[in-house]
Amino acid sequence: MSQDLLSPGRLTDTRRLSVFLASAAGLLVLPLLMQMLGVGEAWIRILDVALLYILLALGLNIVVGFAGLLDLGYIAFYAVGAYLFALLASPHLAANFPAIAAAFPDGLHTPVWLVIPLGAGLAAMMGVLLGAPTLKLRGDYLAIVTLGFGEIIRVFLNNLDAPVNVTNGPMGITQIEPIRLFGVSLGEPWHIGGFTLPSVTLYYYFFLAVVVVAVVVSQRLQDSRLGRAWMAVREDEIAAKAMGLNTRNIKLLAFGLGATFGGVSGVLFASFQGFVSPESFSLHESIMVVAMVVLGGLGHIPGVILGAFLLAALPEVLRHVAGPLQAMTDGRLDAAILRQLLVASAMVLIMLWRPTGLWPAPASRKQVPPTAQTTGAGS
Amino acid sequence: MDVFIQQLINGLVLGSMYALLALGYTMVYGIINLINFAHGEVLMVGALVSWTVVTALGDTGWPGWLLLSLSLLAAMAVCMALSVVIERLAYRPLRNAPRLAPLITAMGISLLLQTLAMIIWKPDYKPYPILLNDEPYEVMGATINMVQILIIGVTAMTLAGLMLLINGTRLGRAMRATAENPRVAQLMGVRPDLVIAATFAIGAALAALAGVMWAANYGSVQHTMGFLPGLKAFTAAVFGGIGNLPGAMLGGVLLGLIEAMGAGYIGDLTGGVLGSHYQDIFAFAVLILILTLRPQGLLGERVADRA
Numbered sequence: 001m002s003q004d005l006l007s008p009g010r011l012t013d014t015r016r017l018s019v020f021l022a023s024a025a026g027l028l029v030l031p032l033l034m035q036m037l038g039v040g041e042a043w044i045r046i047l048d049v050a051l052l053y054i055l056l057a058l059g060l061n062i063v064v065g066f067a068g069l070l071d072l073g074y075i076a077f078y079a080v081g082a083y084l085f086a087l088l089a090s091p092h093l094a095a096n097f098p099a100i101a102a103a104f105p106d107g108l109h110t111p112v113w114l115v116i117p118l119g120a121g122l123a124a125m126m127g128v129l130l131g132a133p134t135l136k137l138r139g140d141y142l143a144i145v146t147l148g149f150g151e152i153i154r155v156f157l158n159n160l161d162a163p164v165n166v167t168n169g170p171m172g173i174t175q176i177e178p179i180r181l182f183g184v185s186l187g188e189p190w191h192i193g194g195f196t197l198p199s200v201t202l203y204y205y206f207f208l209a210v211v212v213v214a215v216v217v218s219q220r221l222q223d224s225r226l227g228r229a230w231m232a233v234r235e236d237e238i239a240a241k242a243m244g245l246n247t248r249n250i251k252l253l254a255f256g257l258g259a260t261f262g263g264v265s266g267v268l269f270a271s272f273q274g275f276v277s278p279e280s281f282s283l284h285e286s287i288m289v290v291a292m293v294v295l296g297g298l299g300h301i302p303g304v305i306l307g308a309f310l311l312a313a314l315p316e317v318l319r320h321v322a323g324p325l326q327a328m329t330d331g332r333l334d335a336a337i338l339r340q341l342l343v344a345s346a347m348v349l350i351m352l353w354r355p356t357g358l359w360p361a362p363a364s365r366k367q368v369p370p371t372a373q374t375t376g377a378g379s
Numbered sequence: 380m381d382v383f384i385q386q387l388i389n390g391l392v393l394g395s396m397y398a399l400l401a402l403g404y405t406m407v408y409g410i411i412n413l414i415n416f417a418h419g420e421v422l423m424v425g426a427l428v429s430w431t432v433v434t435a436l437g438d439t440g441w442p443g444w445l446l447l448s449l450s451l452l453a454a455m456a457v458c459m460a461l462s463v464v465i466e467r468l469a470y471r472p473l474r475n476a477p478r479l480a481p482l483i484t485a486m487g488i489s490l491l492l493q494t495l496a497m498i499i500w501k502p503d504y505k506p507y508p509i510l511l512n513d514e515p516y517e518v519m520g521a522t523i524n525m526v527q528i529l530i531i532g533v534t535a536m537t538l539a540g541l542m543l544l545i546n547g548t549r550l551g552r553a554m555r556a557t558a559e560n561p562r563v564a565q566l567m568g569v570r571p572d573l574v575i576a577a578t579f580a581i582g583a584a585l586a587a588l589a590g591v592m593w594a595a596n597y598g599s600v601q602h603t604m605g606f607l608p609g610l611k612a613f614t615a616a617v618f619g620g621i622g623n624l625p626g627a628m629l630g631g632v633l634l635g636l637i638e639a640m641g642a643g644y645i646g647d648l649t650g651g652v653l654g655s656h657y658q659d660i661f662a663f664a665v666l667i668l669i670l671t672l673r674p675q676g677l678l679g680e681r682v683a684d685r686a
Contacts, residue, residue: 070479133671140414143482144613145670148663151610155660283606287486294483340494347487352472355480 027208031201044200048272050312051207052265057292057308058214058301059261064290065299066227067254068234070143072286073130073150077259079157079281080126081119081266086173086276087166088115096165112179115267123263124256131255135248150286157278172277179206179271186271203272210268214261218301221257230254231299291347297357306359311346315339381520386643387636388518392527392596394635395534399589400612401619401627402541403582409558409622410578413470416485419609420492421462421583425454425590426600427500430507443510447595454587462583463576471572489609496602504601507594530592537588538628541581545624550577558622607659611638614666620679629677637661 031044056078063071087093088110094101100108134145161169178187178199186202221227229250232240241247270276288311296307318338350358400422407415432450469488473481511529515522545551556564557574565571593608594600611634619630642658669676 064479070482133667136674137670140408140412140482141617141670141674143414144617145667147610148614148666152660152663155657159656284490287490291483291486294479298477298479337494337497340490341498344487344491344494348469348484348491351476351480351484351487352469355473355476 028205031204035198035201041198041200044198044204046313046316048200048203048207049316050309051204051211052269052272053289053292053312054211054305054308055207055214055261055265055268056289057296057304058211058218059258059265060289061258061293061299061301061304062218062221062230062261063254063258064293065304066222066230066234067251068230069251069254070140070146070290071255071258072143072147072283072290073153074146074258074262074289075281075283075286076130076150076153077123077126077262078266078269078285079153079276079278080123081263081268082270082276082280083157083167083173083266084119084122084263085110085112085115085267085270086176088118089177089271090173090175092168092173092175109177112181112267112271116264119263119267120260121263123259123266127255127257127259128252130259131252135251147283147286150281150283154278154281154283157281167278170278172275172279174275176270176274176276178274179203179268181206187274207268207272210264214264215301215305222301226250226253234299288343291343295346295350295357297360300357300359300361303357303359303361307357310358311343315342318342382643384519385521386639388521388523388527389643390636390639391632392530392635393639394632395530396589396592396596396608396631397612397615397635398628398631399534399537399585399592400608401615401631402538402624403586404613404616405619405621405624405627406554406578406582408616410554410561410575411470411474413481414485414613415470415579415582416482416609417465417488417492418582418586419605419607419612420489420496421458421586421605422590422593422608423496423600423602423605424461424492425458425583425587426507426594426604427496427602428457428587429454429591429594430505430600431500433508433510437508447510447591451588451591454591455584458583458587458590459580462579462586466576466579471575489606493602493606500602502602504599507598507600509598510595526592526595530596533588533592537585541585542624544581550574554578611662614662617666617676618669620676623676623678626676626678633677634662634665637665 031047034043035041056074059077060071060074063069063074088108089112091107094104094107130146130149134142137145157167158170160167161171167173178185180186184190184202186206187199189199190197190202229240229245232243232245233247233250237247240250269280273280289308292308292311293304294307295311296305297303315338354360400418403418403421404415407413407418429447429450432453433446436446436449465488469484470481473484511525513524513526515524516528545554553564553569553574554577556567556569557571561571564574589608590605593604612631615630615634616627617630618634619626619628621627638658638661641661645657
């Protein structure tokens with residue numbers, strides 16, 4: 001009997017492996033291919049941005065998808081990570097605080113290996129702080145409170161240029177250093193052999209590596225004891241409590257771990273972009289990330305990646321074809337407007353057409369898999 | 380003292396508009412448990428329609444009050460129609476969908492309305508003409524103008540009218556019954572679809588009124604103007620206890636007062652460290668405080684988490 005049960009599983013395993021290898025190879029050569037076809041760095045840049053959004057969406061998926069806590073202020077963690085790197089690796093602090101300038105005569109050049117854990121940790125702390133007062137709230141209320149937190153952070157970023165200039169207000173912080181890995185700066189083209197990899201491609205590989213780590217972490221979390229606890233809380237909090245789960249800690253962990261992804265993504269964003277300003281962390285962005293998670297398929301990692309990719313990349317692609325349209329409509333339909341229009345209609349139409357998202361978790365996942373049951377009975 | 384009186388007046392004016400908008404949130408939430416995220420955008424559409432009418436009729440030389448009333452009627456008509464259409468097309472099909480779906484749709488509608496408004500009306504700030512006598516009156520060392528007096532007066536009358544409608548008419552009774560239990564209401568001969576459409580229409584009319592007030596008071600209109608008022612009005616609705624009509628009114632007025640007082644005094648209180656540009660924080664700080672200390676809101680009843 002076990003033979004019958006296992007053989008189809010083995011088949012899918014091999015198929016899975018081949019799909020995995022094919023997509024891995026594809027993802028690795030994609031920018032090189034684009035470079036050789038000469039489509040321009042702008043397109044690789046779109047991929048980079050999409051990878052950052054995928055990272056954000058994976059993080060939010062932990063909070064919204066796994067634990068069922070609708071967080072509309074998620075972009076605040078992104079902002080925390082971005083501003084942390086901006087402060088620690090730009091001339092801004094040294095220029096405004098003589099003490100820091102004196103302590104670091106060469107300027108602040110904190111390596112990214114230090115900033116990523118710092119950003120992740122700080123974001124996690126913020127996540128727990130934010131989560132703590134909202135534990136008792138039900139879905140919609142939670143959404144609005146987190147939204148409020150996100151806005152508060154943005155207001156502070158906008159106004160903390162006085163009395164002491166920490167964030168440089170609406171102007172933002174400029175001259176952020178590119179990431180340096182093992183002596184290679186991702187900010188300038190890298191010559192290896194006779195081949196030159198442009199900066200965007202280097203970033204692509206680094207972001208891809210981080211996203212892969214994030215996917216693995218997400219997957220492992222989902223299948224862990226904690227992941228099951230999150231899903232129990234999501235499905236029925238009272239029942240979960242009755243089963244002896246400490247729902248308070250479980251929810252706080254969801255907030256904290258979810259925020260970590262946002263923080264890391266923010267660090268990467270700051271160095272990639274070279275400057276940060278409060279404008280990048282508006283509510284629109286939060287809503288965008290929520291839309292990615294929900295459109296793709298709440299709680300389903302491949303779906304979330306698909307959603308993030310579609311919403312991040314498609315409108316950017318659109319931007320490049322919007323020129324003629326803009327001329328046709330007398331300048332009213334420029335690329336940014338078109339992008340908004342597309343995102344907005346996608347949110348409405350996809351929800352109406354498939355309320356569970358484009359690629360939802362298969363229904364069987366919710367049930368206990370039969371193999372687990374048999375082993376449980378045997379032991 | 381005059382700072383206090385002045386901020387009291389400002390707070391009442393602001394609070395009146397929040398209250399009108401908050402009613403729309405609370406009525407819809409009370410009946411179909413949906414945060415109608417696009418409600419702030421209805422205010423924006425109302426203000427922009429009113430601006431269009433006023434500027435189009437500006438050459439006729441008609442008196443200001445007539446222009447204002449005409450534009451208000453137009454704004455109300457457009458907003459009511461818009462809101463009913465949105466409910467029909469975007470919210471009704473999702474009434475039994477997973478909880479998050481209608482909320483995401485509402486966010487999408489909000490973004491869609493903003494974008495469409497940007498395409499129709501262009502993205503620039505448009506000055507709203509001064510239609511009423513804007514000479515300020517002196518009240519105990521503070522000033523108030525005609526528009527502000529009208530806002531407070533009209534809001535008070537509208538709120539009274541709404542209470543009459545809800546408590547004294549057939550439609551009001553049907554609305555309360557549907558909010559209580561839609562299925563039983565249906566058994567009693569109430570048509571929930573009609574009642575829900577009526578709720579959206581009433582909420583939209585109030586939002587349009589608030590939009591025209593907003594435009595006349597602040598003198599400029601733009602496609603993003605609905606977002607912050609909408610968010611704060613929702614805060615006001617939660618503050619007062621969502622689903623509770625007097626609560627929304629009270630929450631709106633209180634929130635307006637808190638914001639105005641906060642903006643007026645924060646500079647002095649913090650020794651100039653925090654300025655009045657932190658005004659927007661108060662609404663959210665209030666929201667977070669109230670939800671942690673009294674999640675059901677000021678006038679709300681405590682409901683069990685799940686039966």
